[in-house]
Amino acid sequence: MIPVLSRAQMRAFDARAIDVAHVPSIVLMENAGRGAAERILALAGKRRVVIVCGAGNNGGDGFVVARHLLLRGGDPAVFMCGKPEKFTQDARINRDAWVGVGGTVDLLQKGPDLELLRIELEGAAVVVDALFGTGLDRAISGLAAEVIELLNSDTLGPVKRVALDIPSGLDCDTGVPLGPTFHADLTLTFAQPKLGLLTPRGVRHTGELEVIHIGVPSDVPDAVGHSAELLERADVARWLAPRTSDAHKYSAGHVAVLAGSHGKLGAALLVAHGALRAGAGAATIVTWPEAVAALQSRVLEVMTASIDRDAVAASIDAALRSKRSVVIGPGFGLDEAARAALAHVLAAWRGPLVLDADAITLLARSGSFALAGPHILTPHAGELARLLETTSDKIEADRFGSATEAARRTGAVVLLKGAHSIIAAPDGRLVINVRGTPALATAGSGDVLAGIIGALTSVLEPFEAACAGAFLHAEGGAVSAAGADRGLLASQIADGVPAVLRELF
Numbered sequence: 092m093i094p095v096l097s098r099a100q101m102r103a104f105d106a107r108a109i110d111v112a113h114v115p116s117i118v119l120m121e122n123a124g125r126g127a128a129e130r131i132l133a134l135a136g137k138r139r140v141v142i143v144c145g146a147g148n149n150g151g152d153g154f155v156v157a158r159h160l161l162l163r164g165g166d167p168a169v170f171m172c173g174k175p176e177k178f179t180q181d182a183r184i185n186r187d188a189w190v191g192v193g194g195t196v197d198l199l200q201k202g203p204d205l206e207l208l209r210i211e212l213e214g215a216a217v218v219v220d221a222l223f224g225t226g227l228d229r230a231i232s233g234l235a236a237e238v239i240e241l242l243n244s245d246t247l248g249p250v251k252r253v254a255l256d257i258p259s260g261l262d263c264d265t266g267v268p269l270g271p272t273f274h275a276d277l278t279l280t281f282a283q284p285k286l287g288l289l290t291p292r293g294v295r296h297t298g299e300l301e302v303i304h305i306g307v308p309s310d311v312p313d314a315v316g317h318s319a320e321l322l323e324r325a326d327v328a329r330w331l332a333p334r335t336s337d338a339h340k341y342s343a344g345h346v347a348v349l350a351g352s353h354g355k356l357g358a359a360l361l362v363a364h365g366a367l368r369a370g371a372g373a374a375t376i377v378t379w380p381e382a383v384a385a386l387q388s389r390v391l392e393v394m395t396a397s398i399d400r401d402a403v404a405a406s407i408d409a410a411l412r413s414k415r416s417v418v419i420g421p422g423f424g425l426d427e428a429a430r431a432a433l434a435h436v437l438a439a440w441r442g443p444l445v446l447d448a449d450a451i452t453l454l455a456r457s458g459s460f461a462l463a464g465p466h467i468l469t470p471h472a473g474e475l476a477r478l479l480e481t482t483s484d485k486i487e488a489d490r491f492g493s494a495t496e497a498a499r500r501t502g503a504v505v506l507l508k509g510a511h512s513i514i515a516a517p518d519g520r521l522v523i524n525v526r527g528t529p530a531l532a533t534a535g536s537g538d539v540l541a542g543i544i545g546a547l548t549s550v551l552e553p554f555e556a557a558c559a560g561a562f563l564h565a566e567g568g569a570v571s572a573a574g575a576d577r578g579l580l581a582s583q584i585a586d587g588v589p590a591v592l593r594e595l596f
């Protein structure tokens with residue numbers, strides 16, 4: 092896991108790196124700029140790089156990048172937007188060092204100066220945004236705003252847009268643009284990822300995210316704390332240790348799938364398919380008699396059992412006997428029988444339980460959703476909005492806070508689906524899964540995810556099962572999509588999972 096920091100935590104990080112780890116700020120800046128220059132050199136080669144610097148330390152990073160590019164045979168054009176008298180000490184040192192190696196700086200002080208910048212940009216391979224970083228505290232305005240608009244202009248041709256640390260204009264905690272904001276293709280963030288870079292709104296400006304290490308001991312982020320963690324492949328590999336050779340089909344857990352109803356049988360099949368592909372030893376669809384009858388001819392590896400509407404509790408108890416985990420909700424229905432079935436499962440089932448789709452809606456309607464037990468909710472923004480009695484827009488505007496609040500209120504692990512899925516635990520832990528592809532937004536994708544997690548909850552703690560499930564779902568989709576951004580079928584997401592499991596070890 093990589094610690095993800097807030098703006099305040101990043102400030103504490105800088106202070107601790109300098110005052111406790113005794114790494115001088117000028118060394119941090121040199122490491123940041125040199126690391127970024129290496130990455131930019133790989134992008135631009137000998138082609139033109141334009142760097143636009145501010146007066147703060149983000150600008151200082153930009154001057155370091157320029158110097159290293161020049162020393163490696165490049166010929167960067169450097170512009171400065173800001174008042175030279177406002178240079179921070181480290182930025183001034185590096186502006187002087189840039190000039191010292193023969194570099195020049197074109198000042199952008201009034202509108203007409205932008206013409207020279209435009210000319211340079213039209214022939215450039217890469218433009219580097221070194222205007223503002225974590226120091227941004229208000230909307231960019233004036234000439235700096237005109238510079239941002241020019242850098243974002245689609246008249247510039249195929250220039251690659253690279254942001255240093257943070258795309259200028261973006262709030263680094265919420266990912267909300269404060270005003271004109273740089274649209275990066277790639278953000279090279281220093282030391283640790285910042286929260287705002289990872290929200291769906293932030294991602295639109297961040298582009299691809301890479302972390303540039305700047306030589307700070309790893310105990311520094313541990314000491315200052317973090318707001319979230321970035322899930323890594325190594326975490327999933329650690330959790331899903333290879334199976335022992337004597338594993339038999341039931342050792343991996345038999346998943347009961349309370350899902351599907353007339354006209355929505357596919358949801359139940361997709362949940363069961365996801366569970367089996369993620370390693371469940373067996374899966375049984377437990378649903379309404381008419382749905383069981385319709386399923387008979389469509390199942391091979393999956394078993395079925397009926398819920399008797401006249402004896403919901405007894406028939407569910409019989410069906411759940413010898414099962415290791417339960418998934419309830421996809422296509423299950425919202426009628427009185429479904430409500431009674433969910434109420435009974437919540438009252439009687441003590442094992443791992445994944446609630447998705449209709450089960451979340453029924454839970455929201457019940458009004459009492461303090462769950463007791465190893466439960467995982469897998470809502471999308473709309474379902475979470477119902478649970479928290481708010482709107483999807485409000486959920487999307489504060490995904491981290493919404494997921495954390497829902498986990499606290501329900502006592503369950505909450506996986507909030509979306510461009511970057513977020514996994515929140517009742518104890519405050521927050522993990523962001525950045526893997527995935529737009530192709531995952533396909534009908535039934537959530538059903539497969541619920542099934543994958545249902546399988547994993549029989550071998551992992553709920554929080555780890557939700558994190559690993561999000562990873563396997565995203566990577567399984569990426570394997571099957573093979574680069575396409577659409578046209579992926581949900582069943583193909585499940586079919587991609589075994590290849591991901593094979594790659595893990």
Ligand SMILES: NC(=O)C1=CN([C@@H]2O[C@H](COP(=O)(O)OP(=O)(O)OC[C@H]3O[C@@H](n4cnc5c(N)ncnc54)[C@H](O)[C@@H]3O)[C@@H](O)[C@H]2O)[C@H](O)CC1
Binds near residue numbers: 146179223232
């Ligand atoms: N985190 C690390 O280990 C390192 C961080 N570095 C870089 O330092 C910047 C943060 O630098 P800072 O000087 O604090 O602020 P900025 O350069 O982001 O901003 C400059 C300055 O601008 C003023 N300001 C804020 N908002 C506006 C606005 N809308 N319009 C005009 N002026 C504004 C405010 O006073 C800011 O102080 C970090 O992002 C990294 O890039 C180190 O260089 C490397 C190690």
Ligand SMILES: [K+]
Binds near residue numbers: 149221254256
């Ligand atoms: K920047």
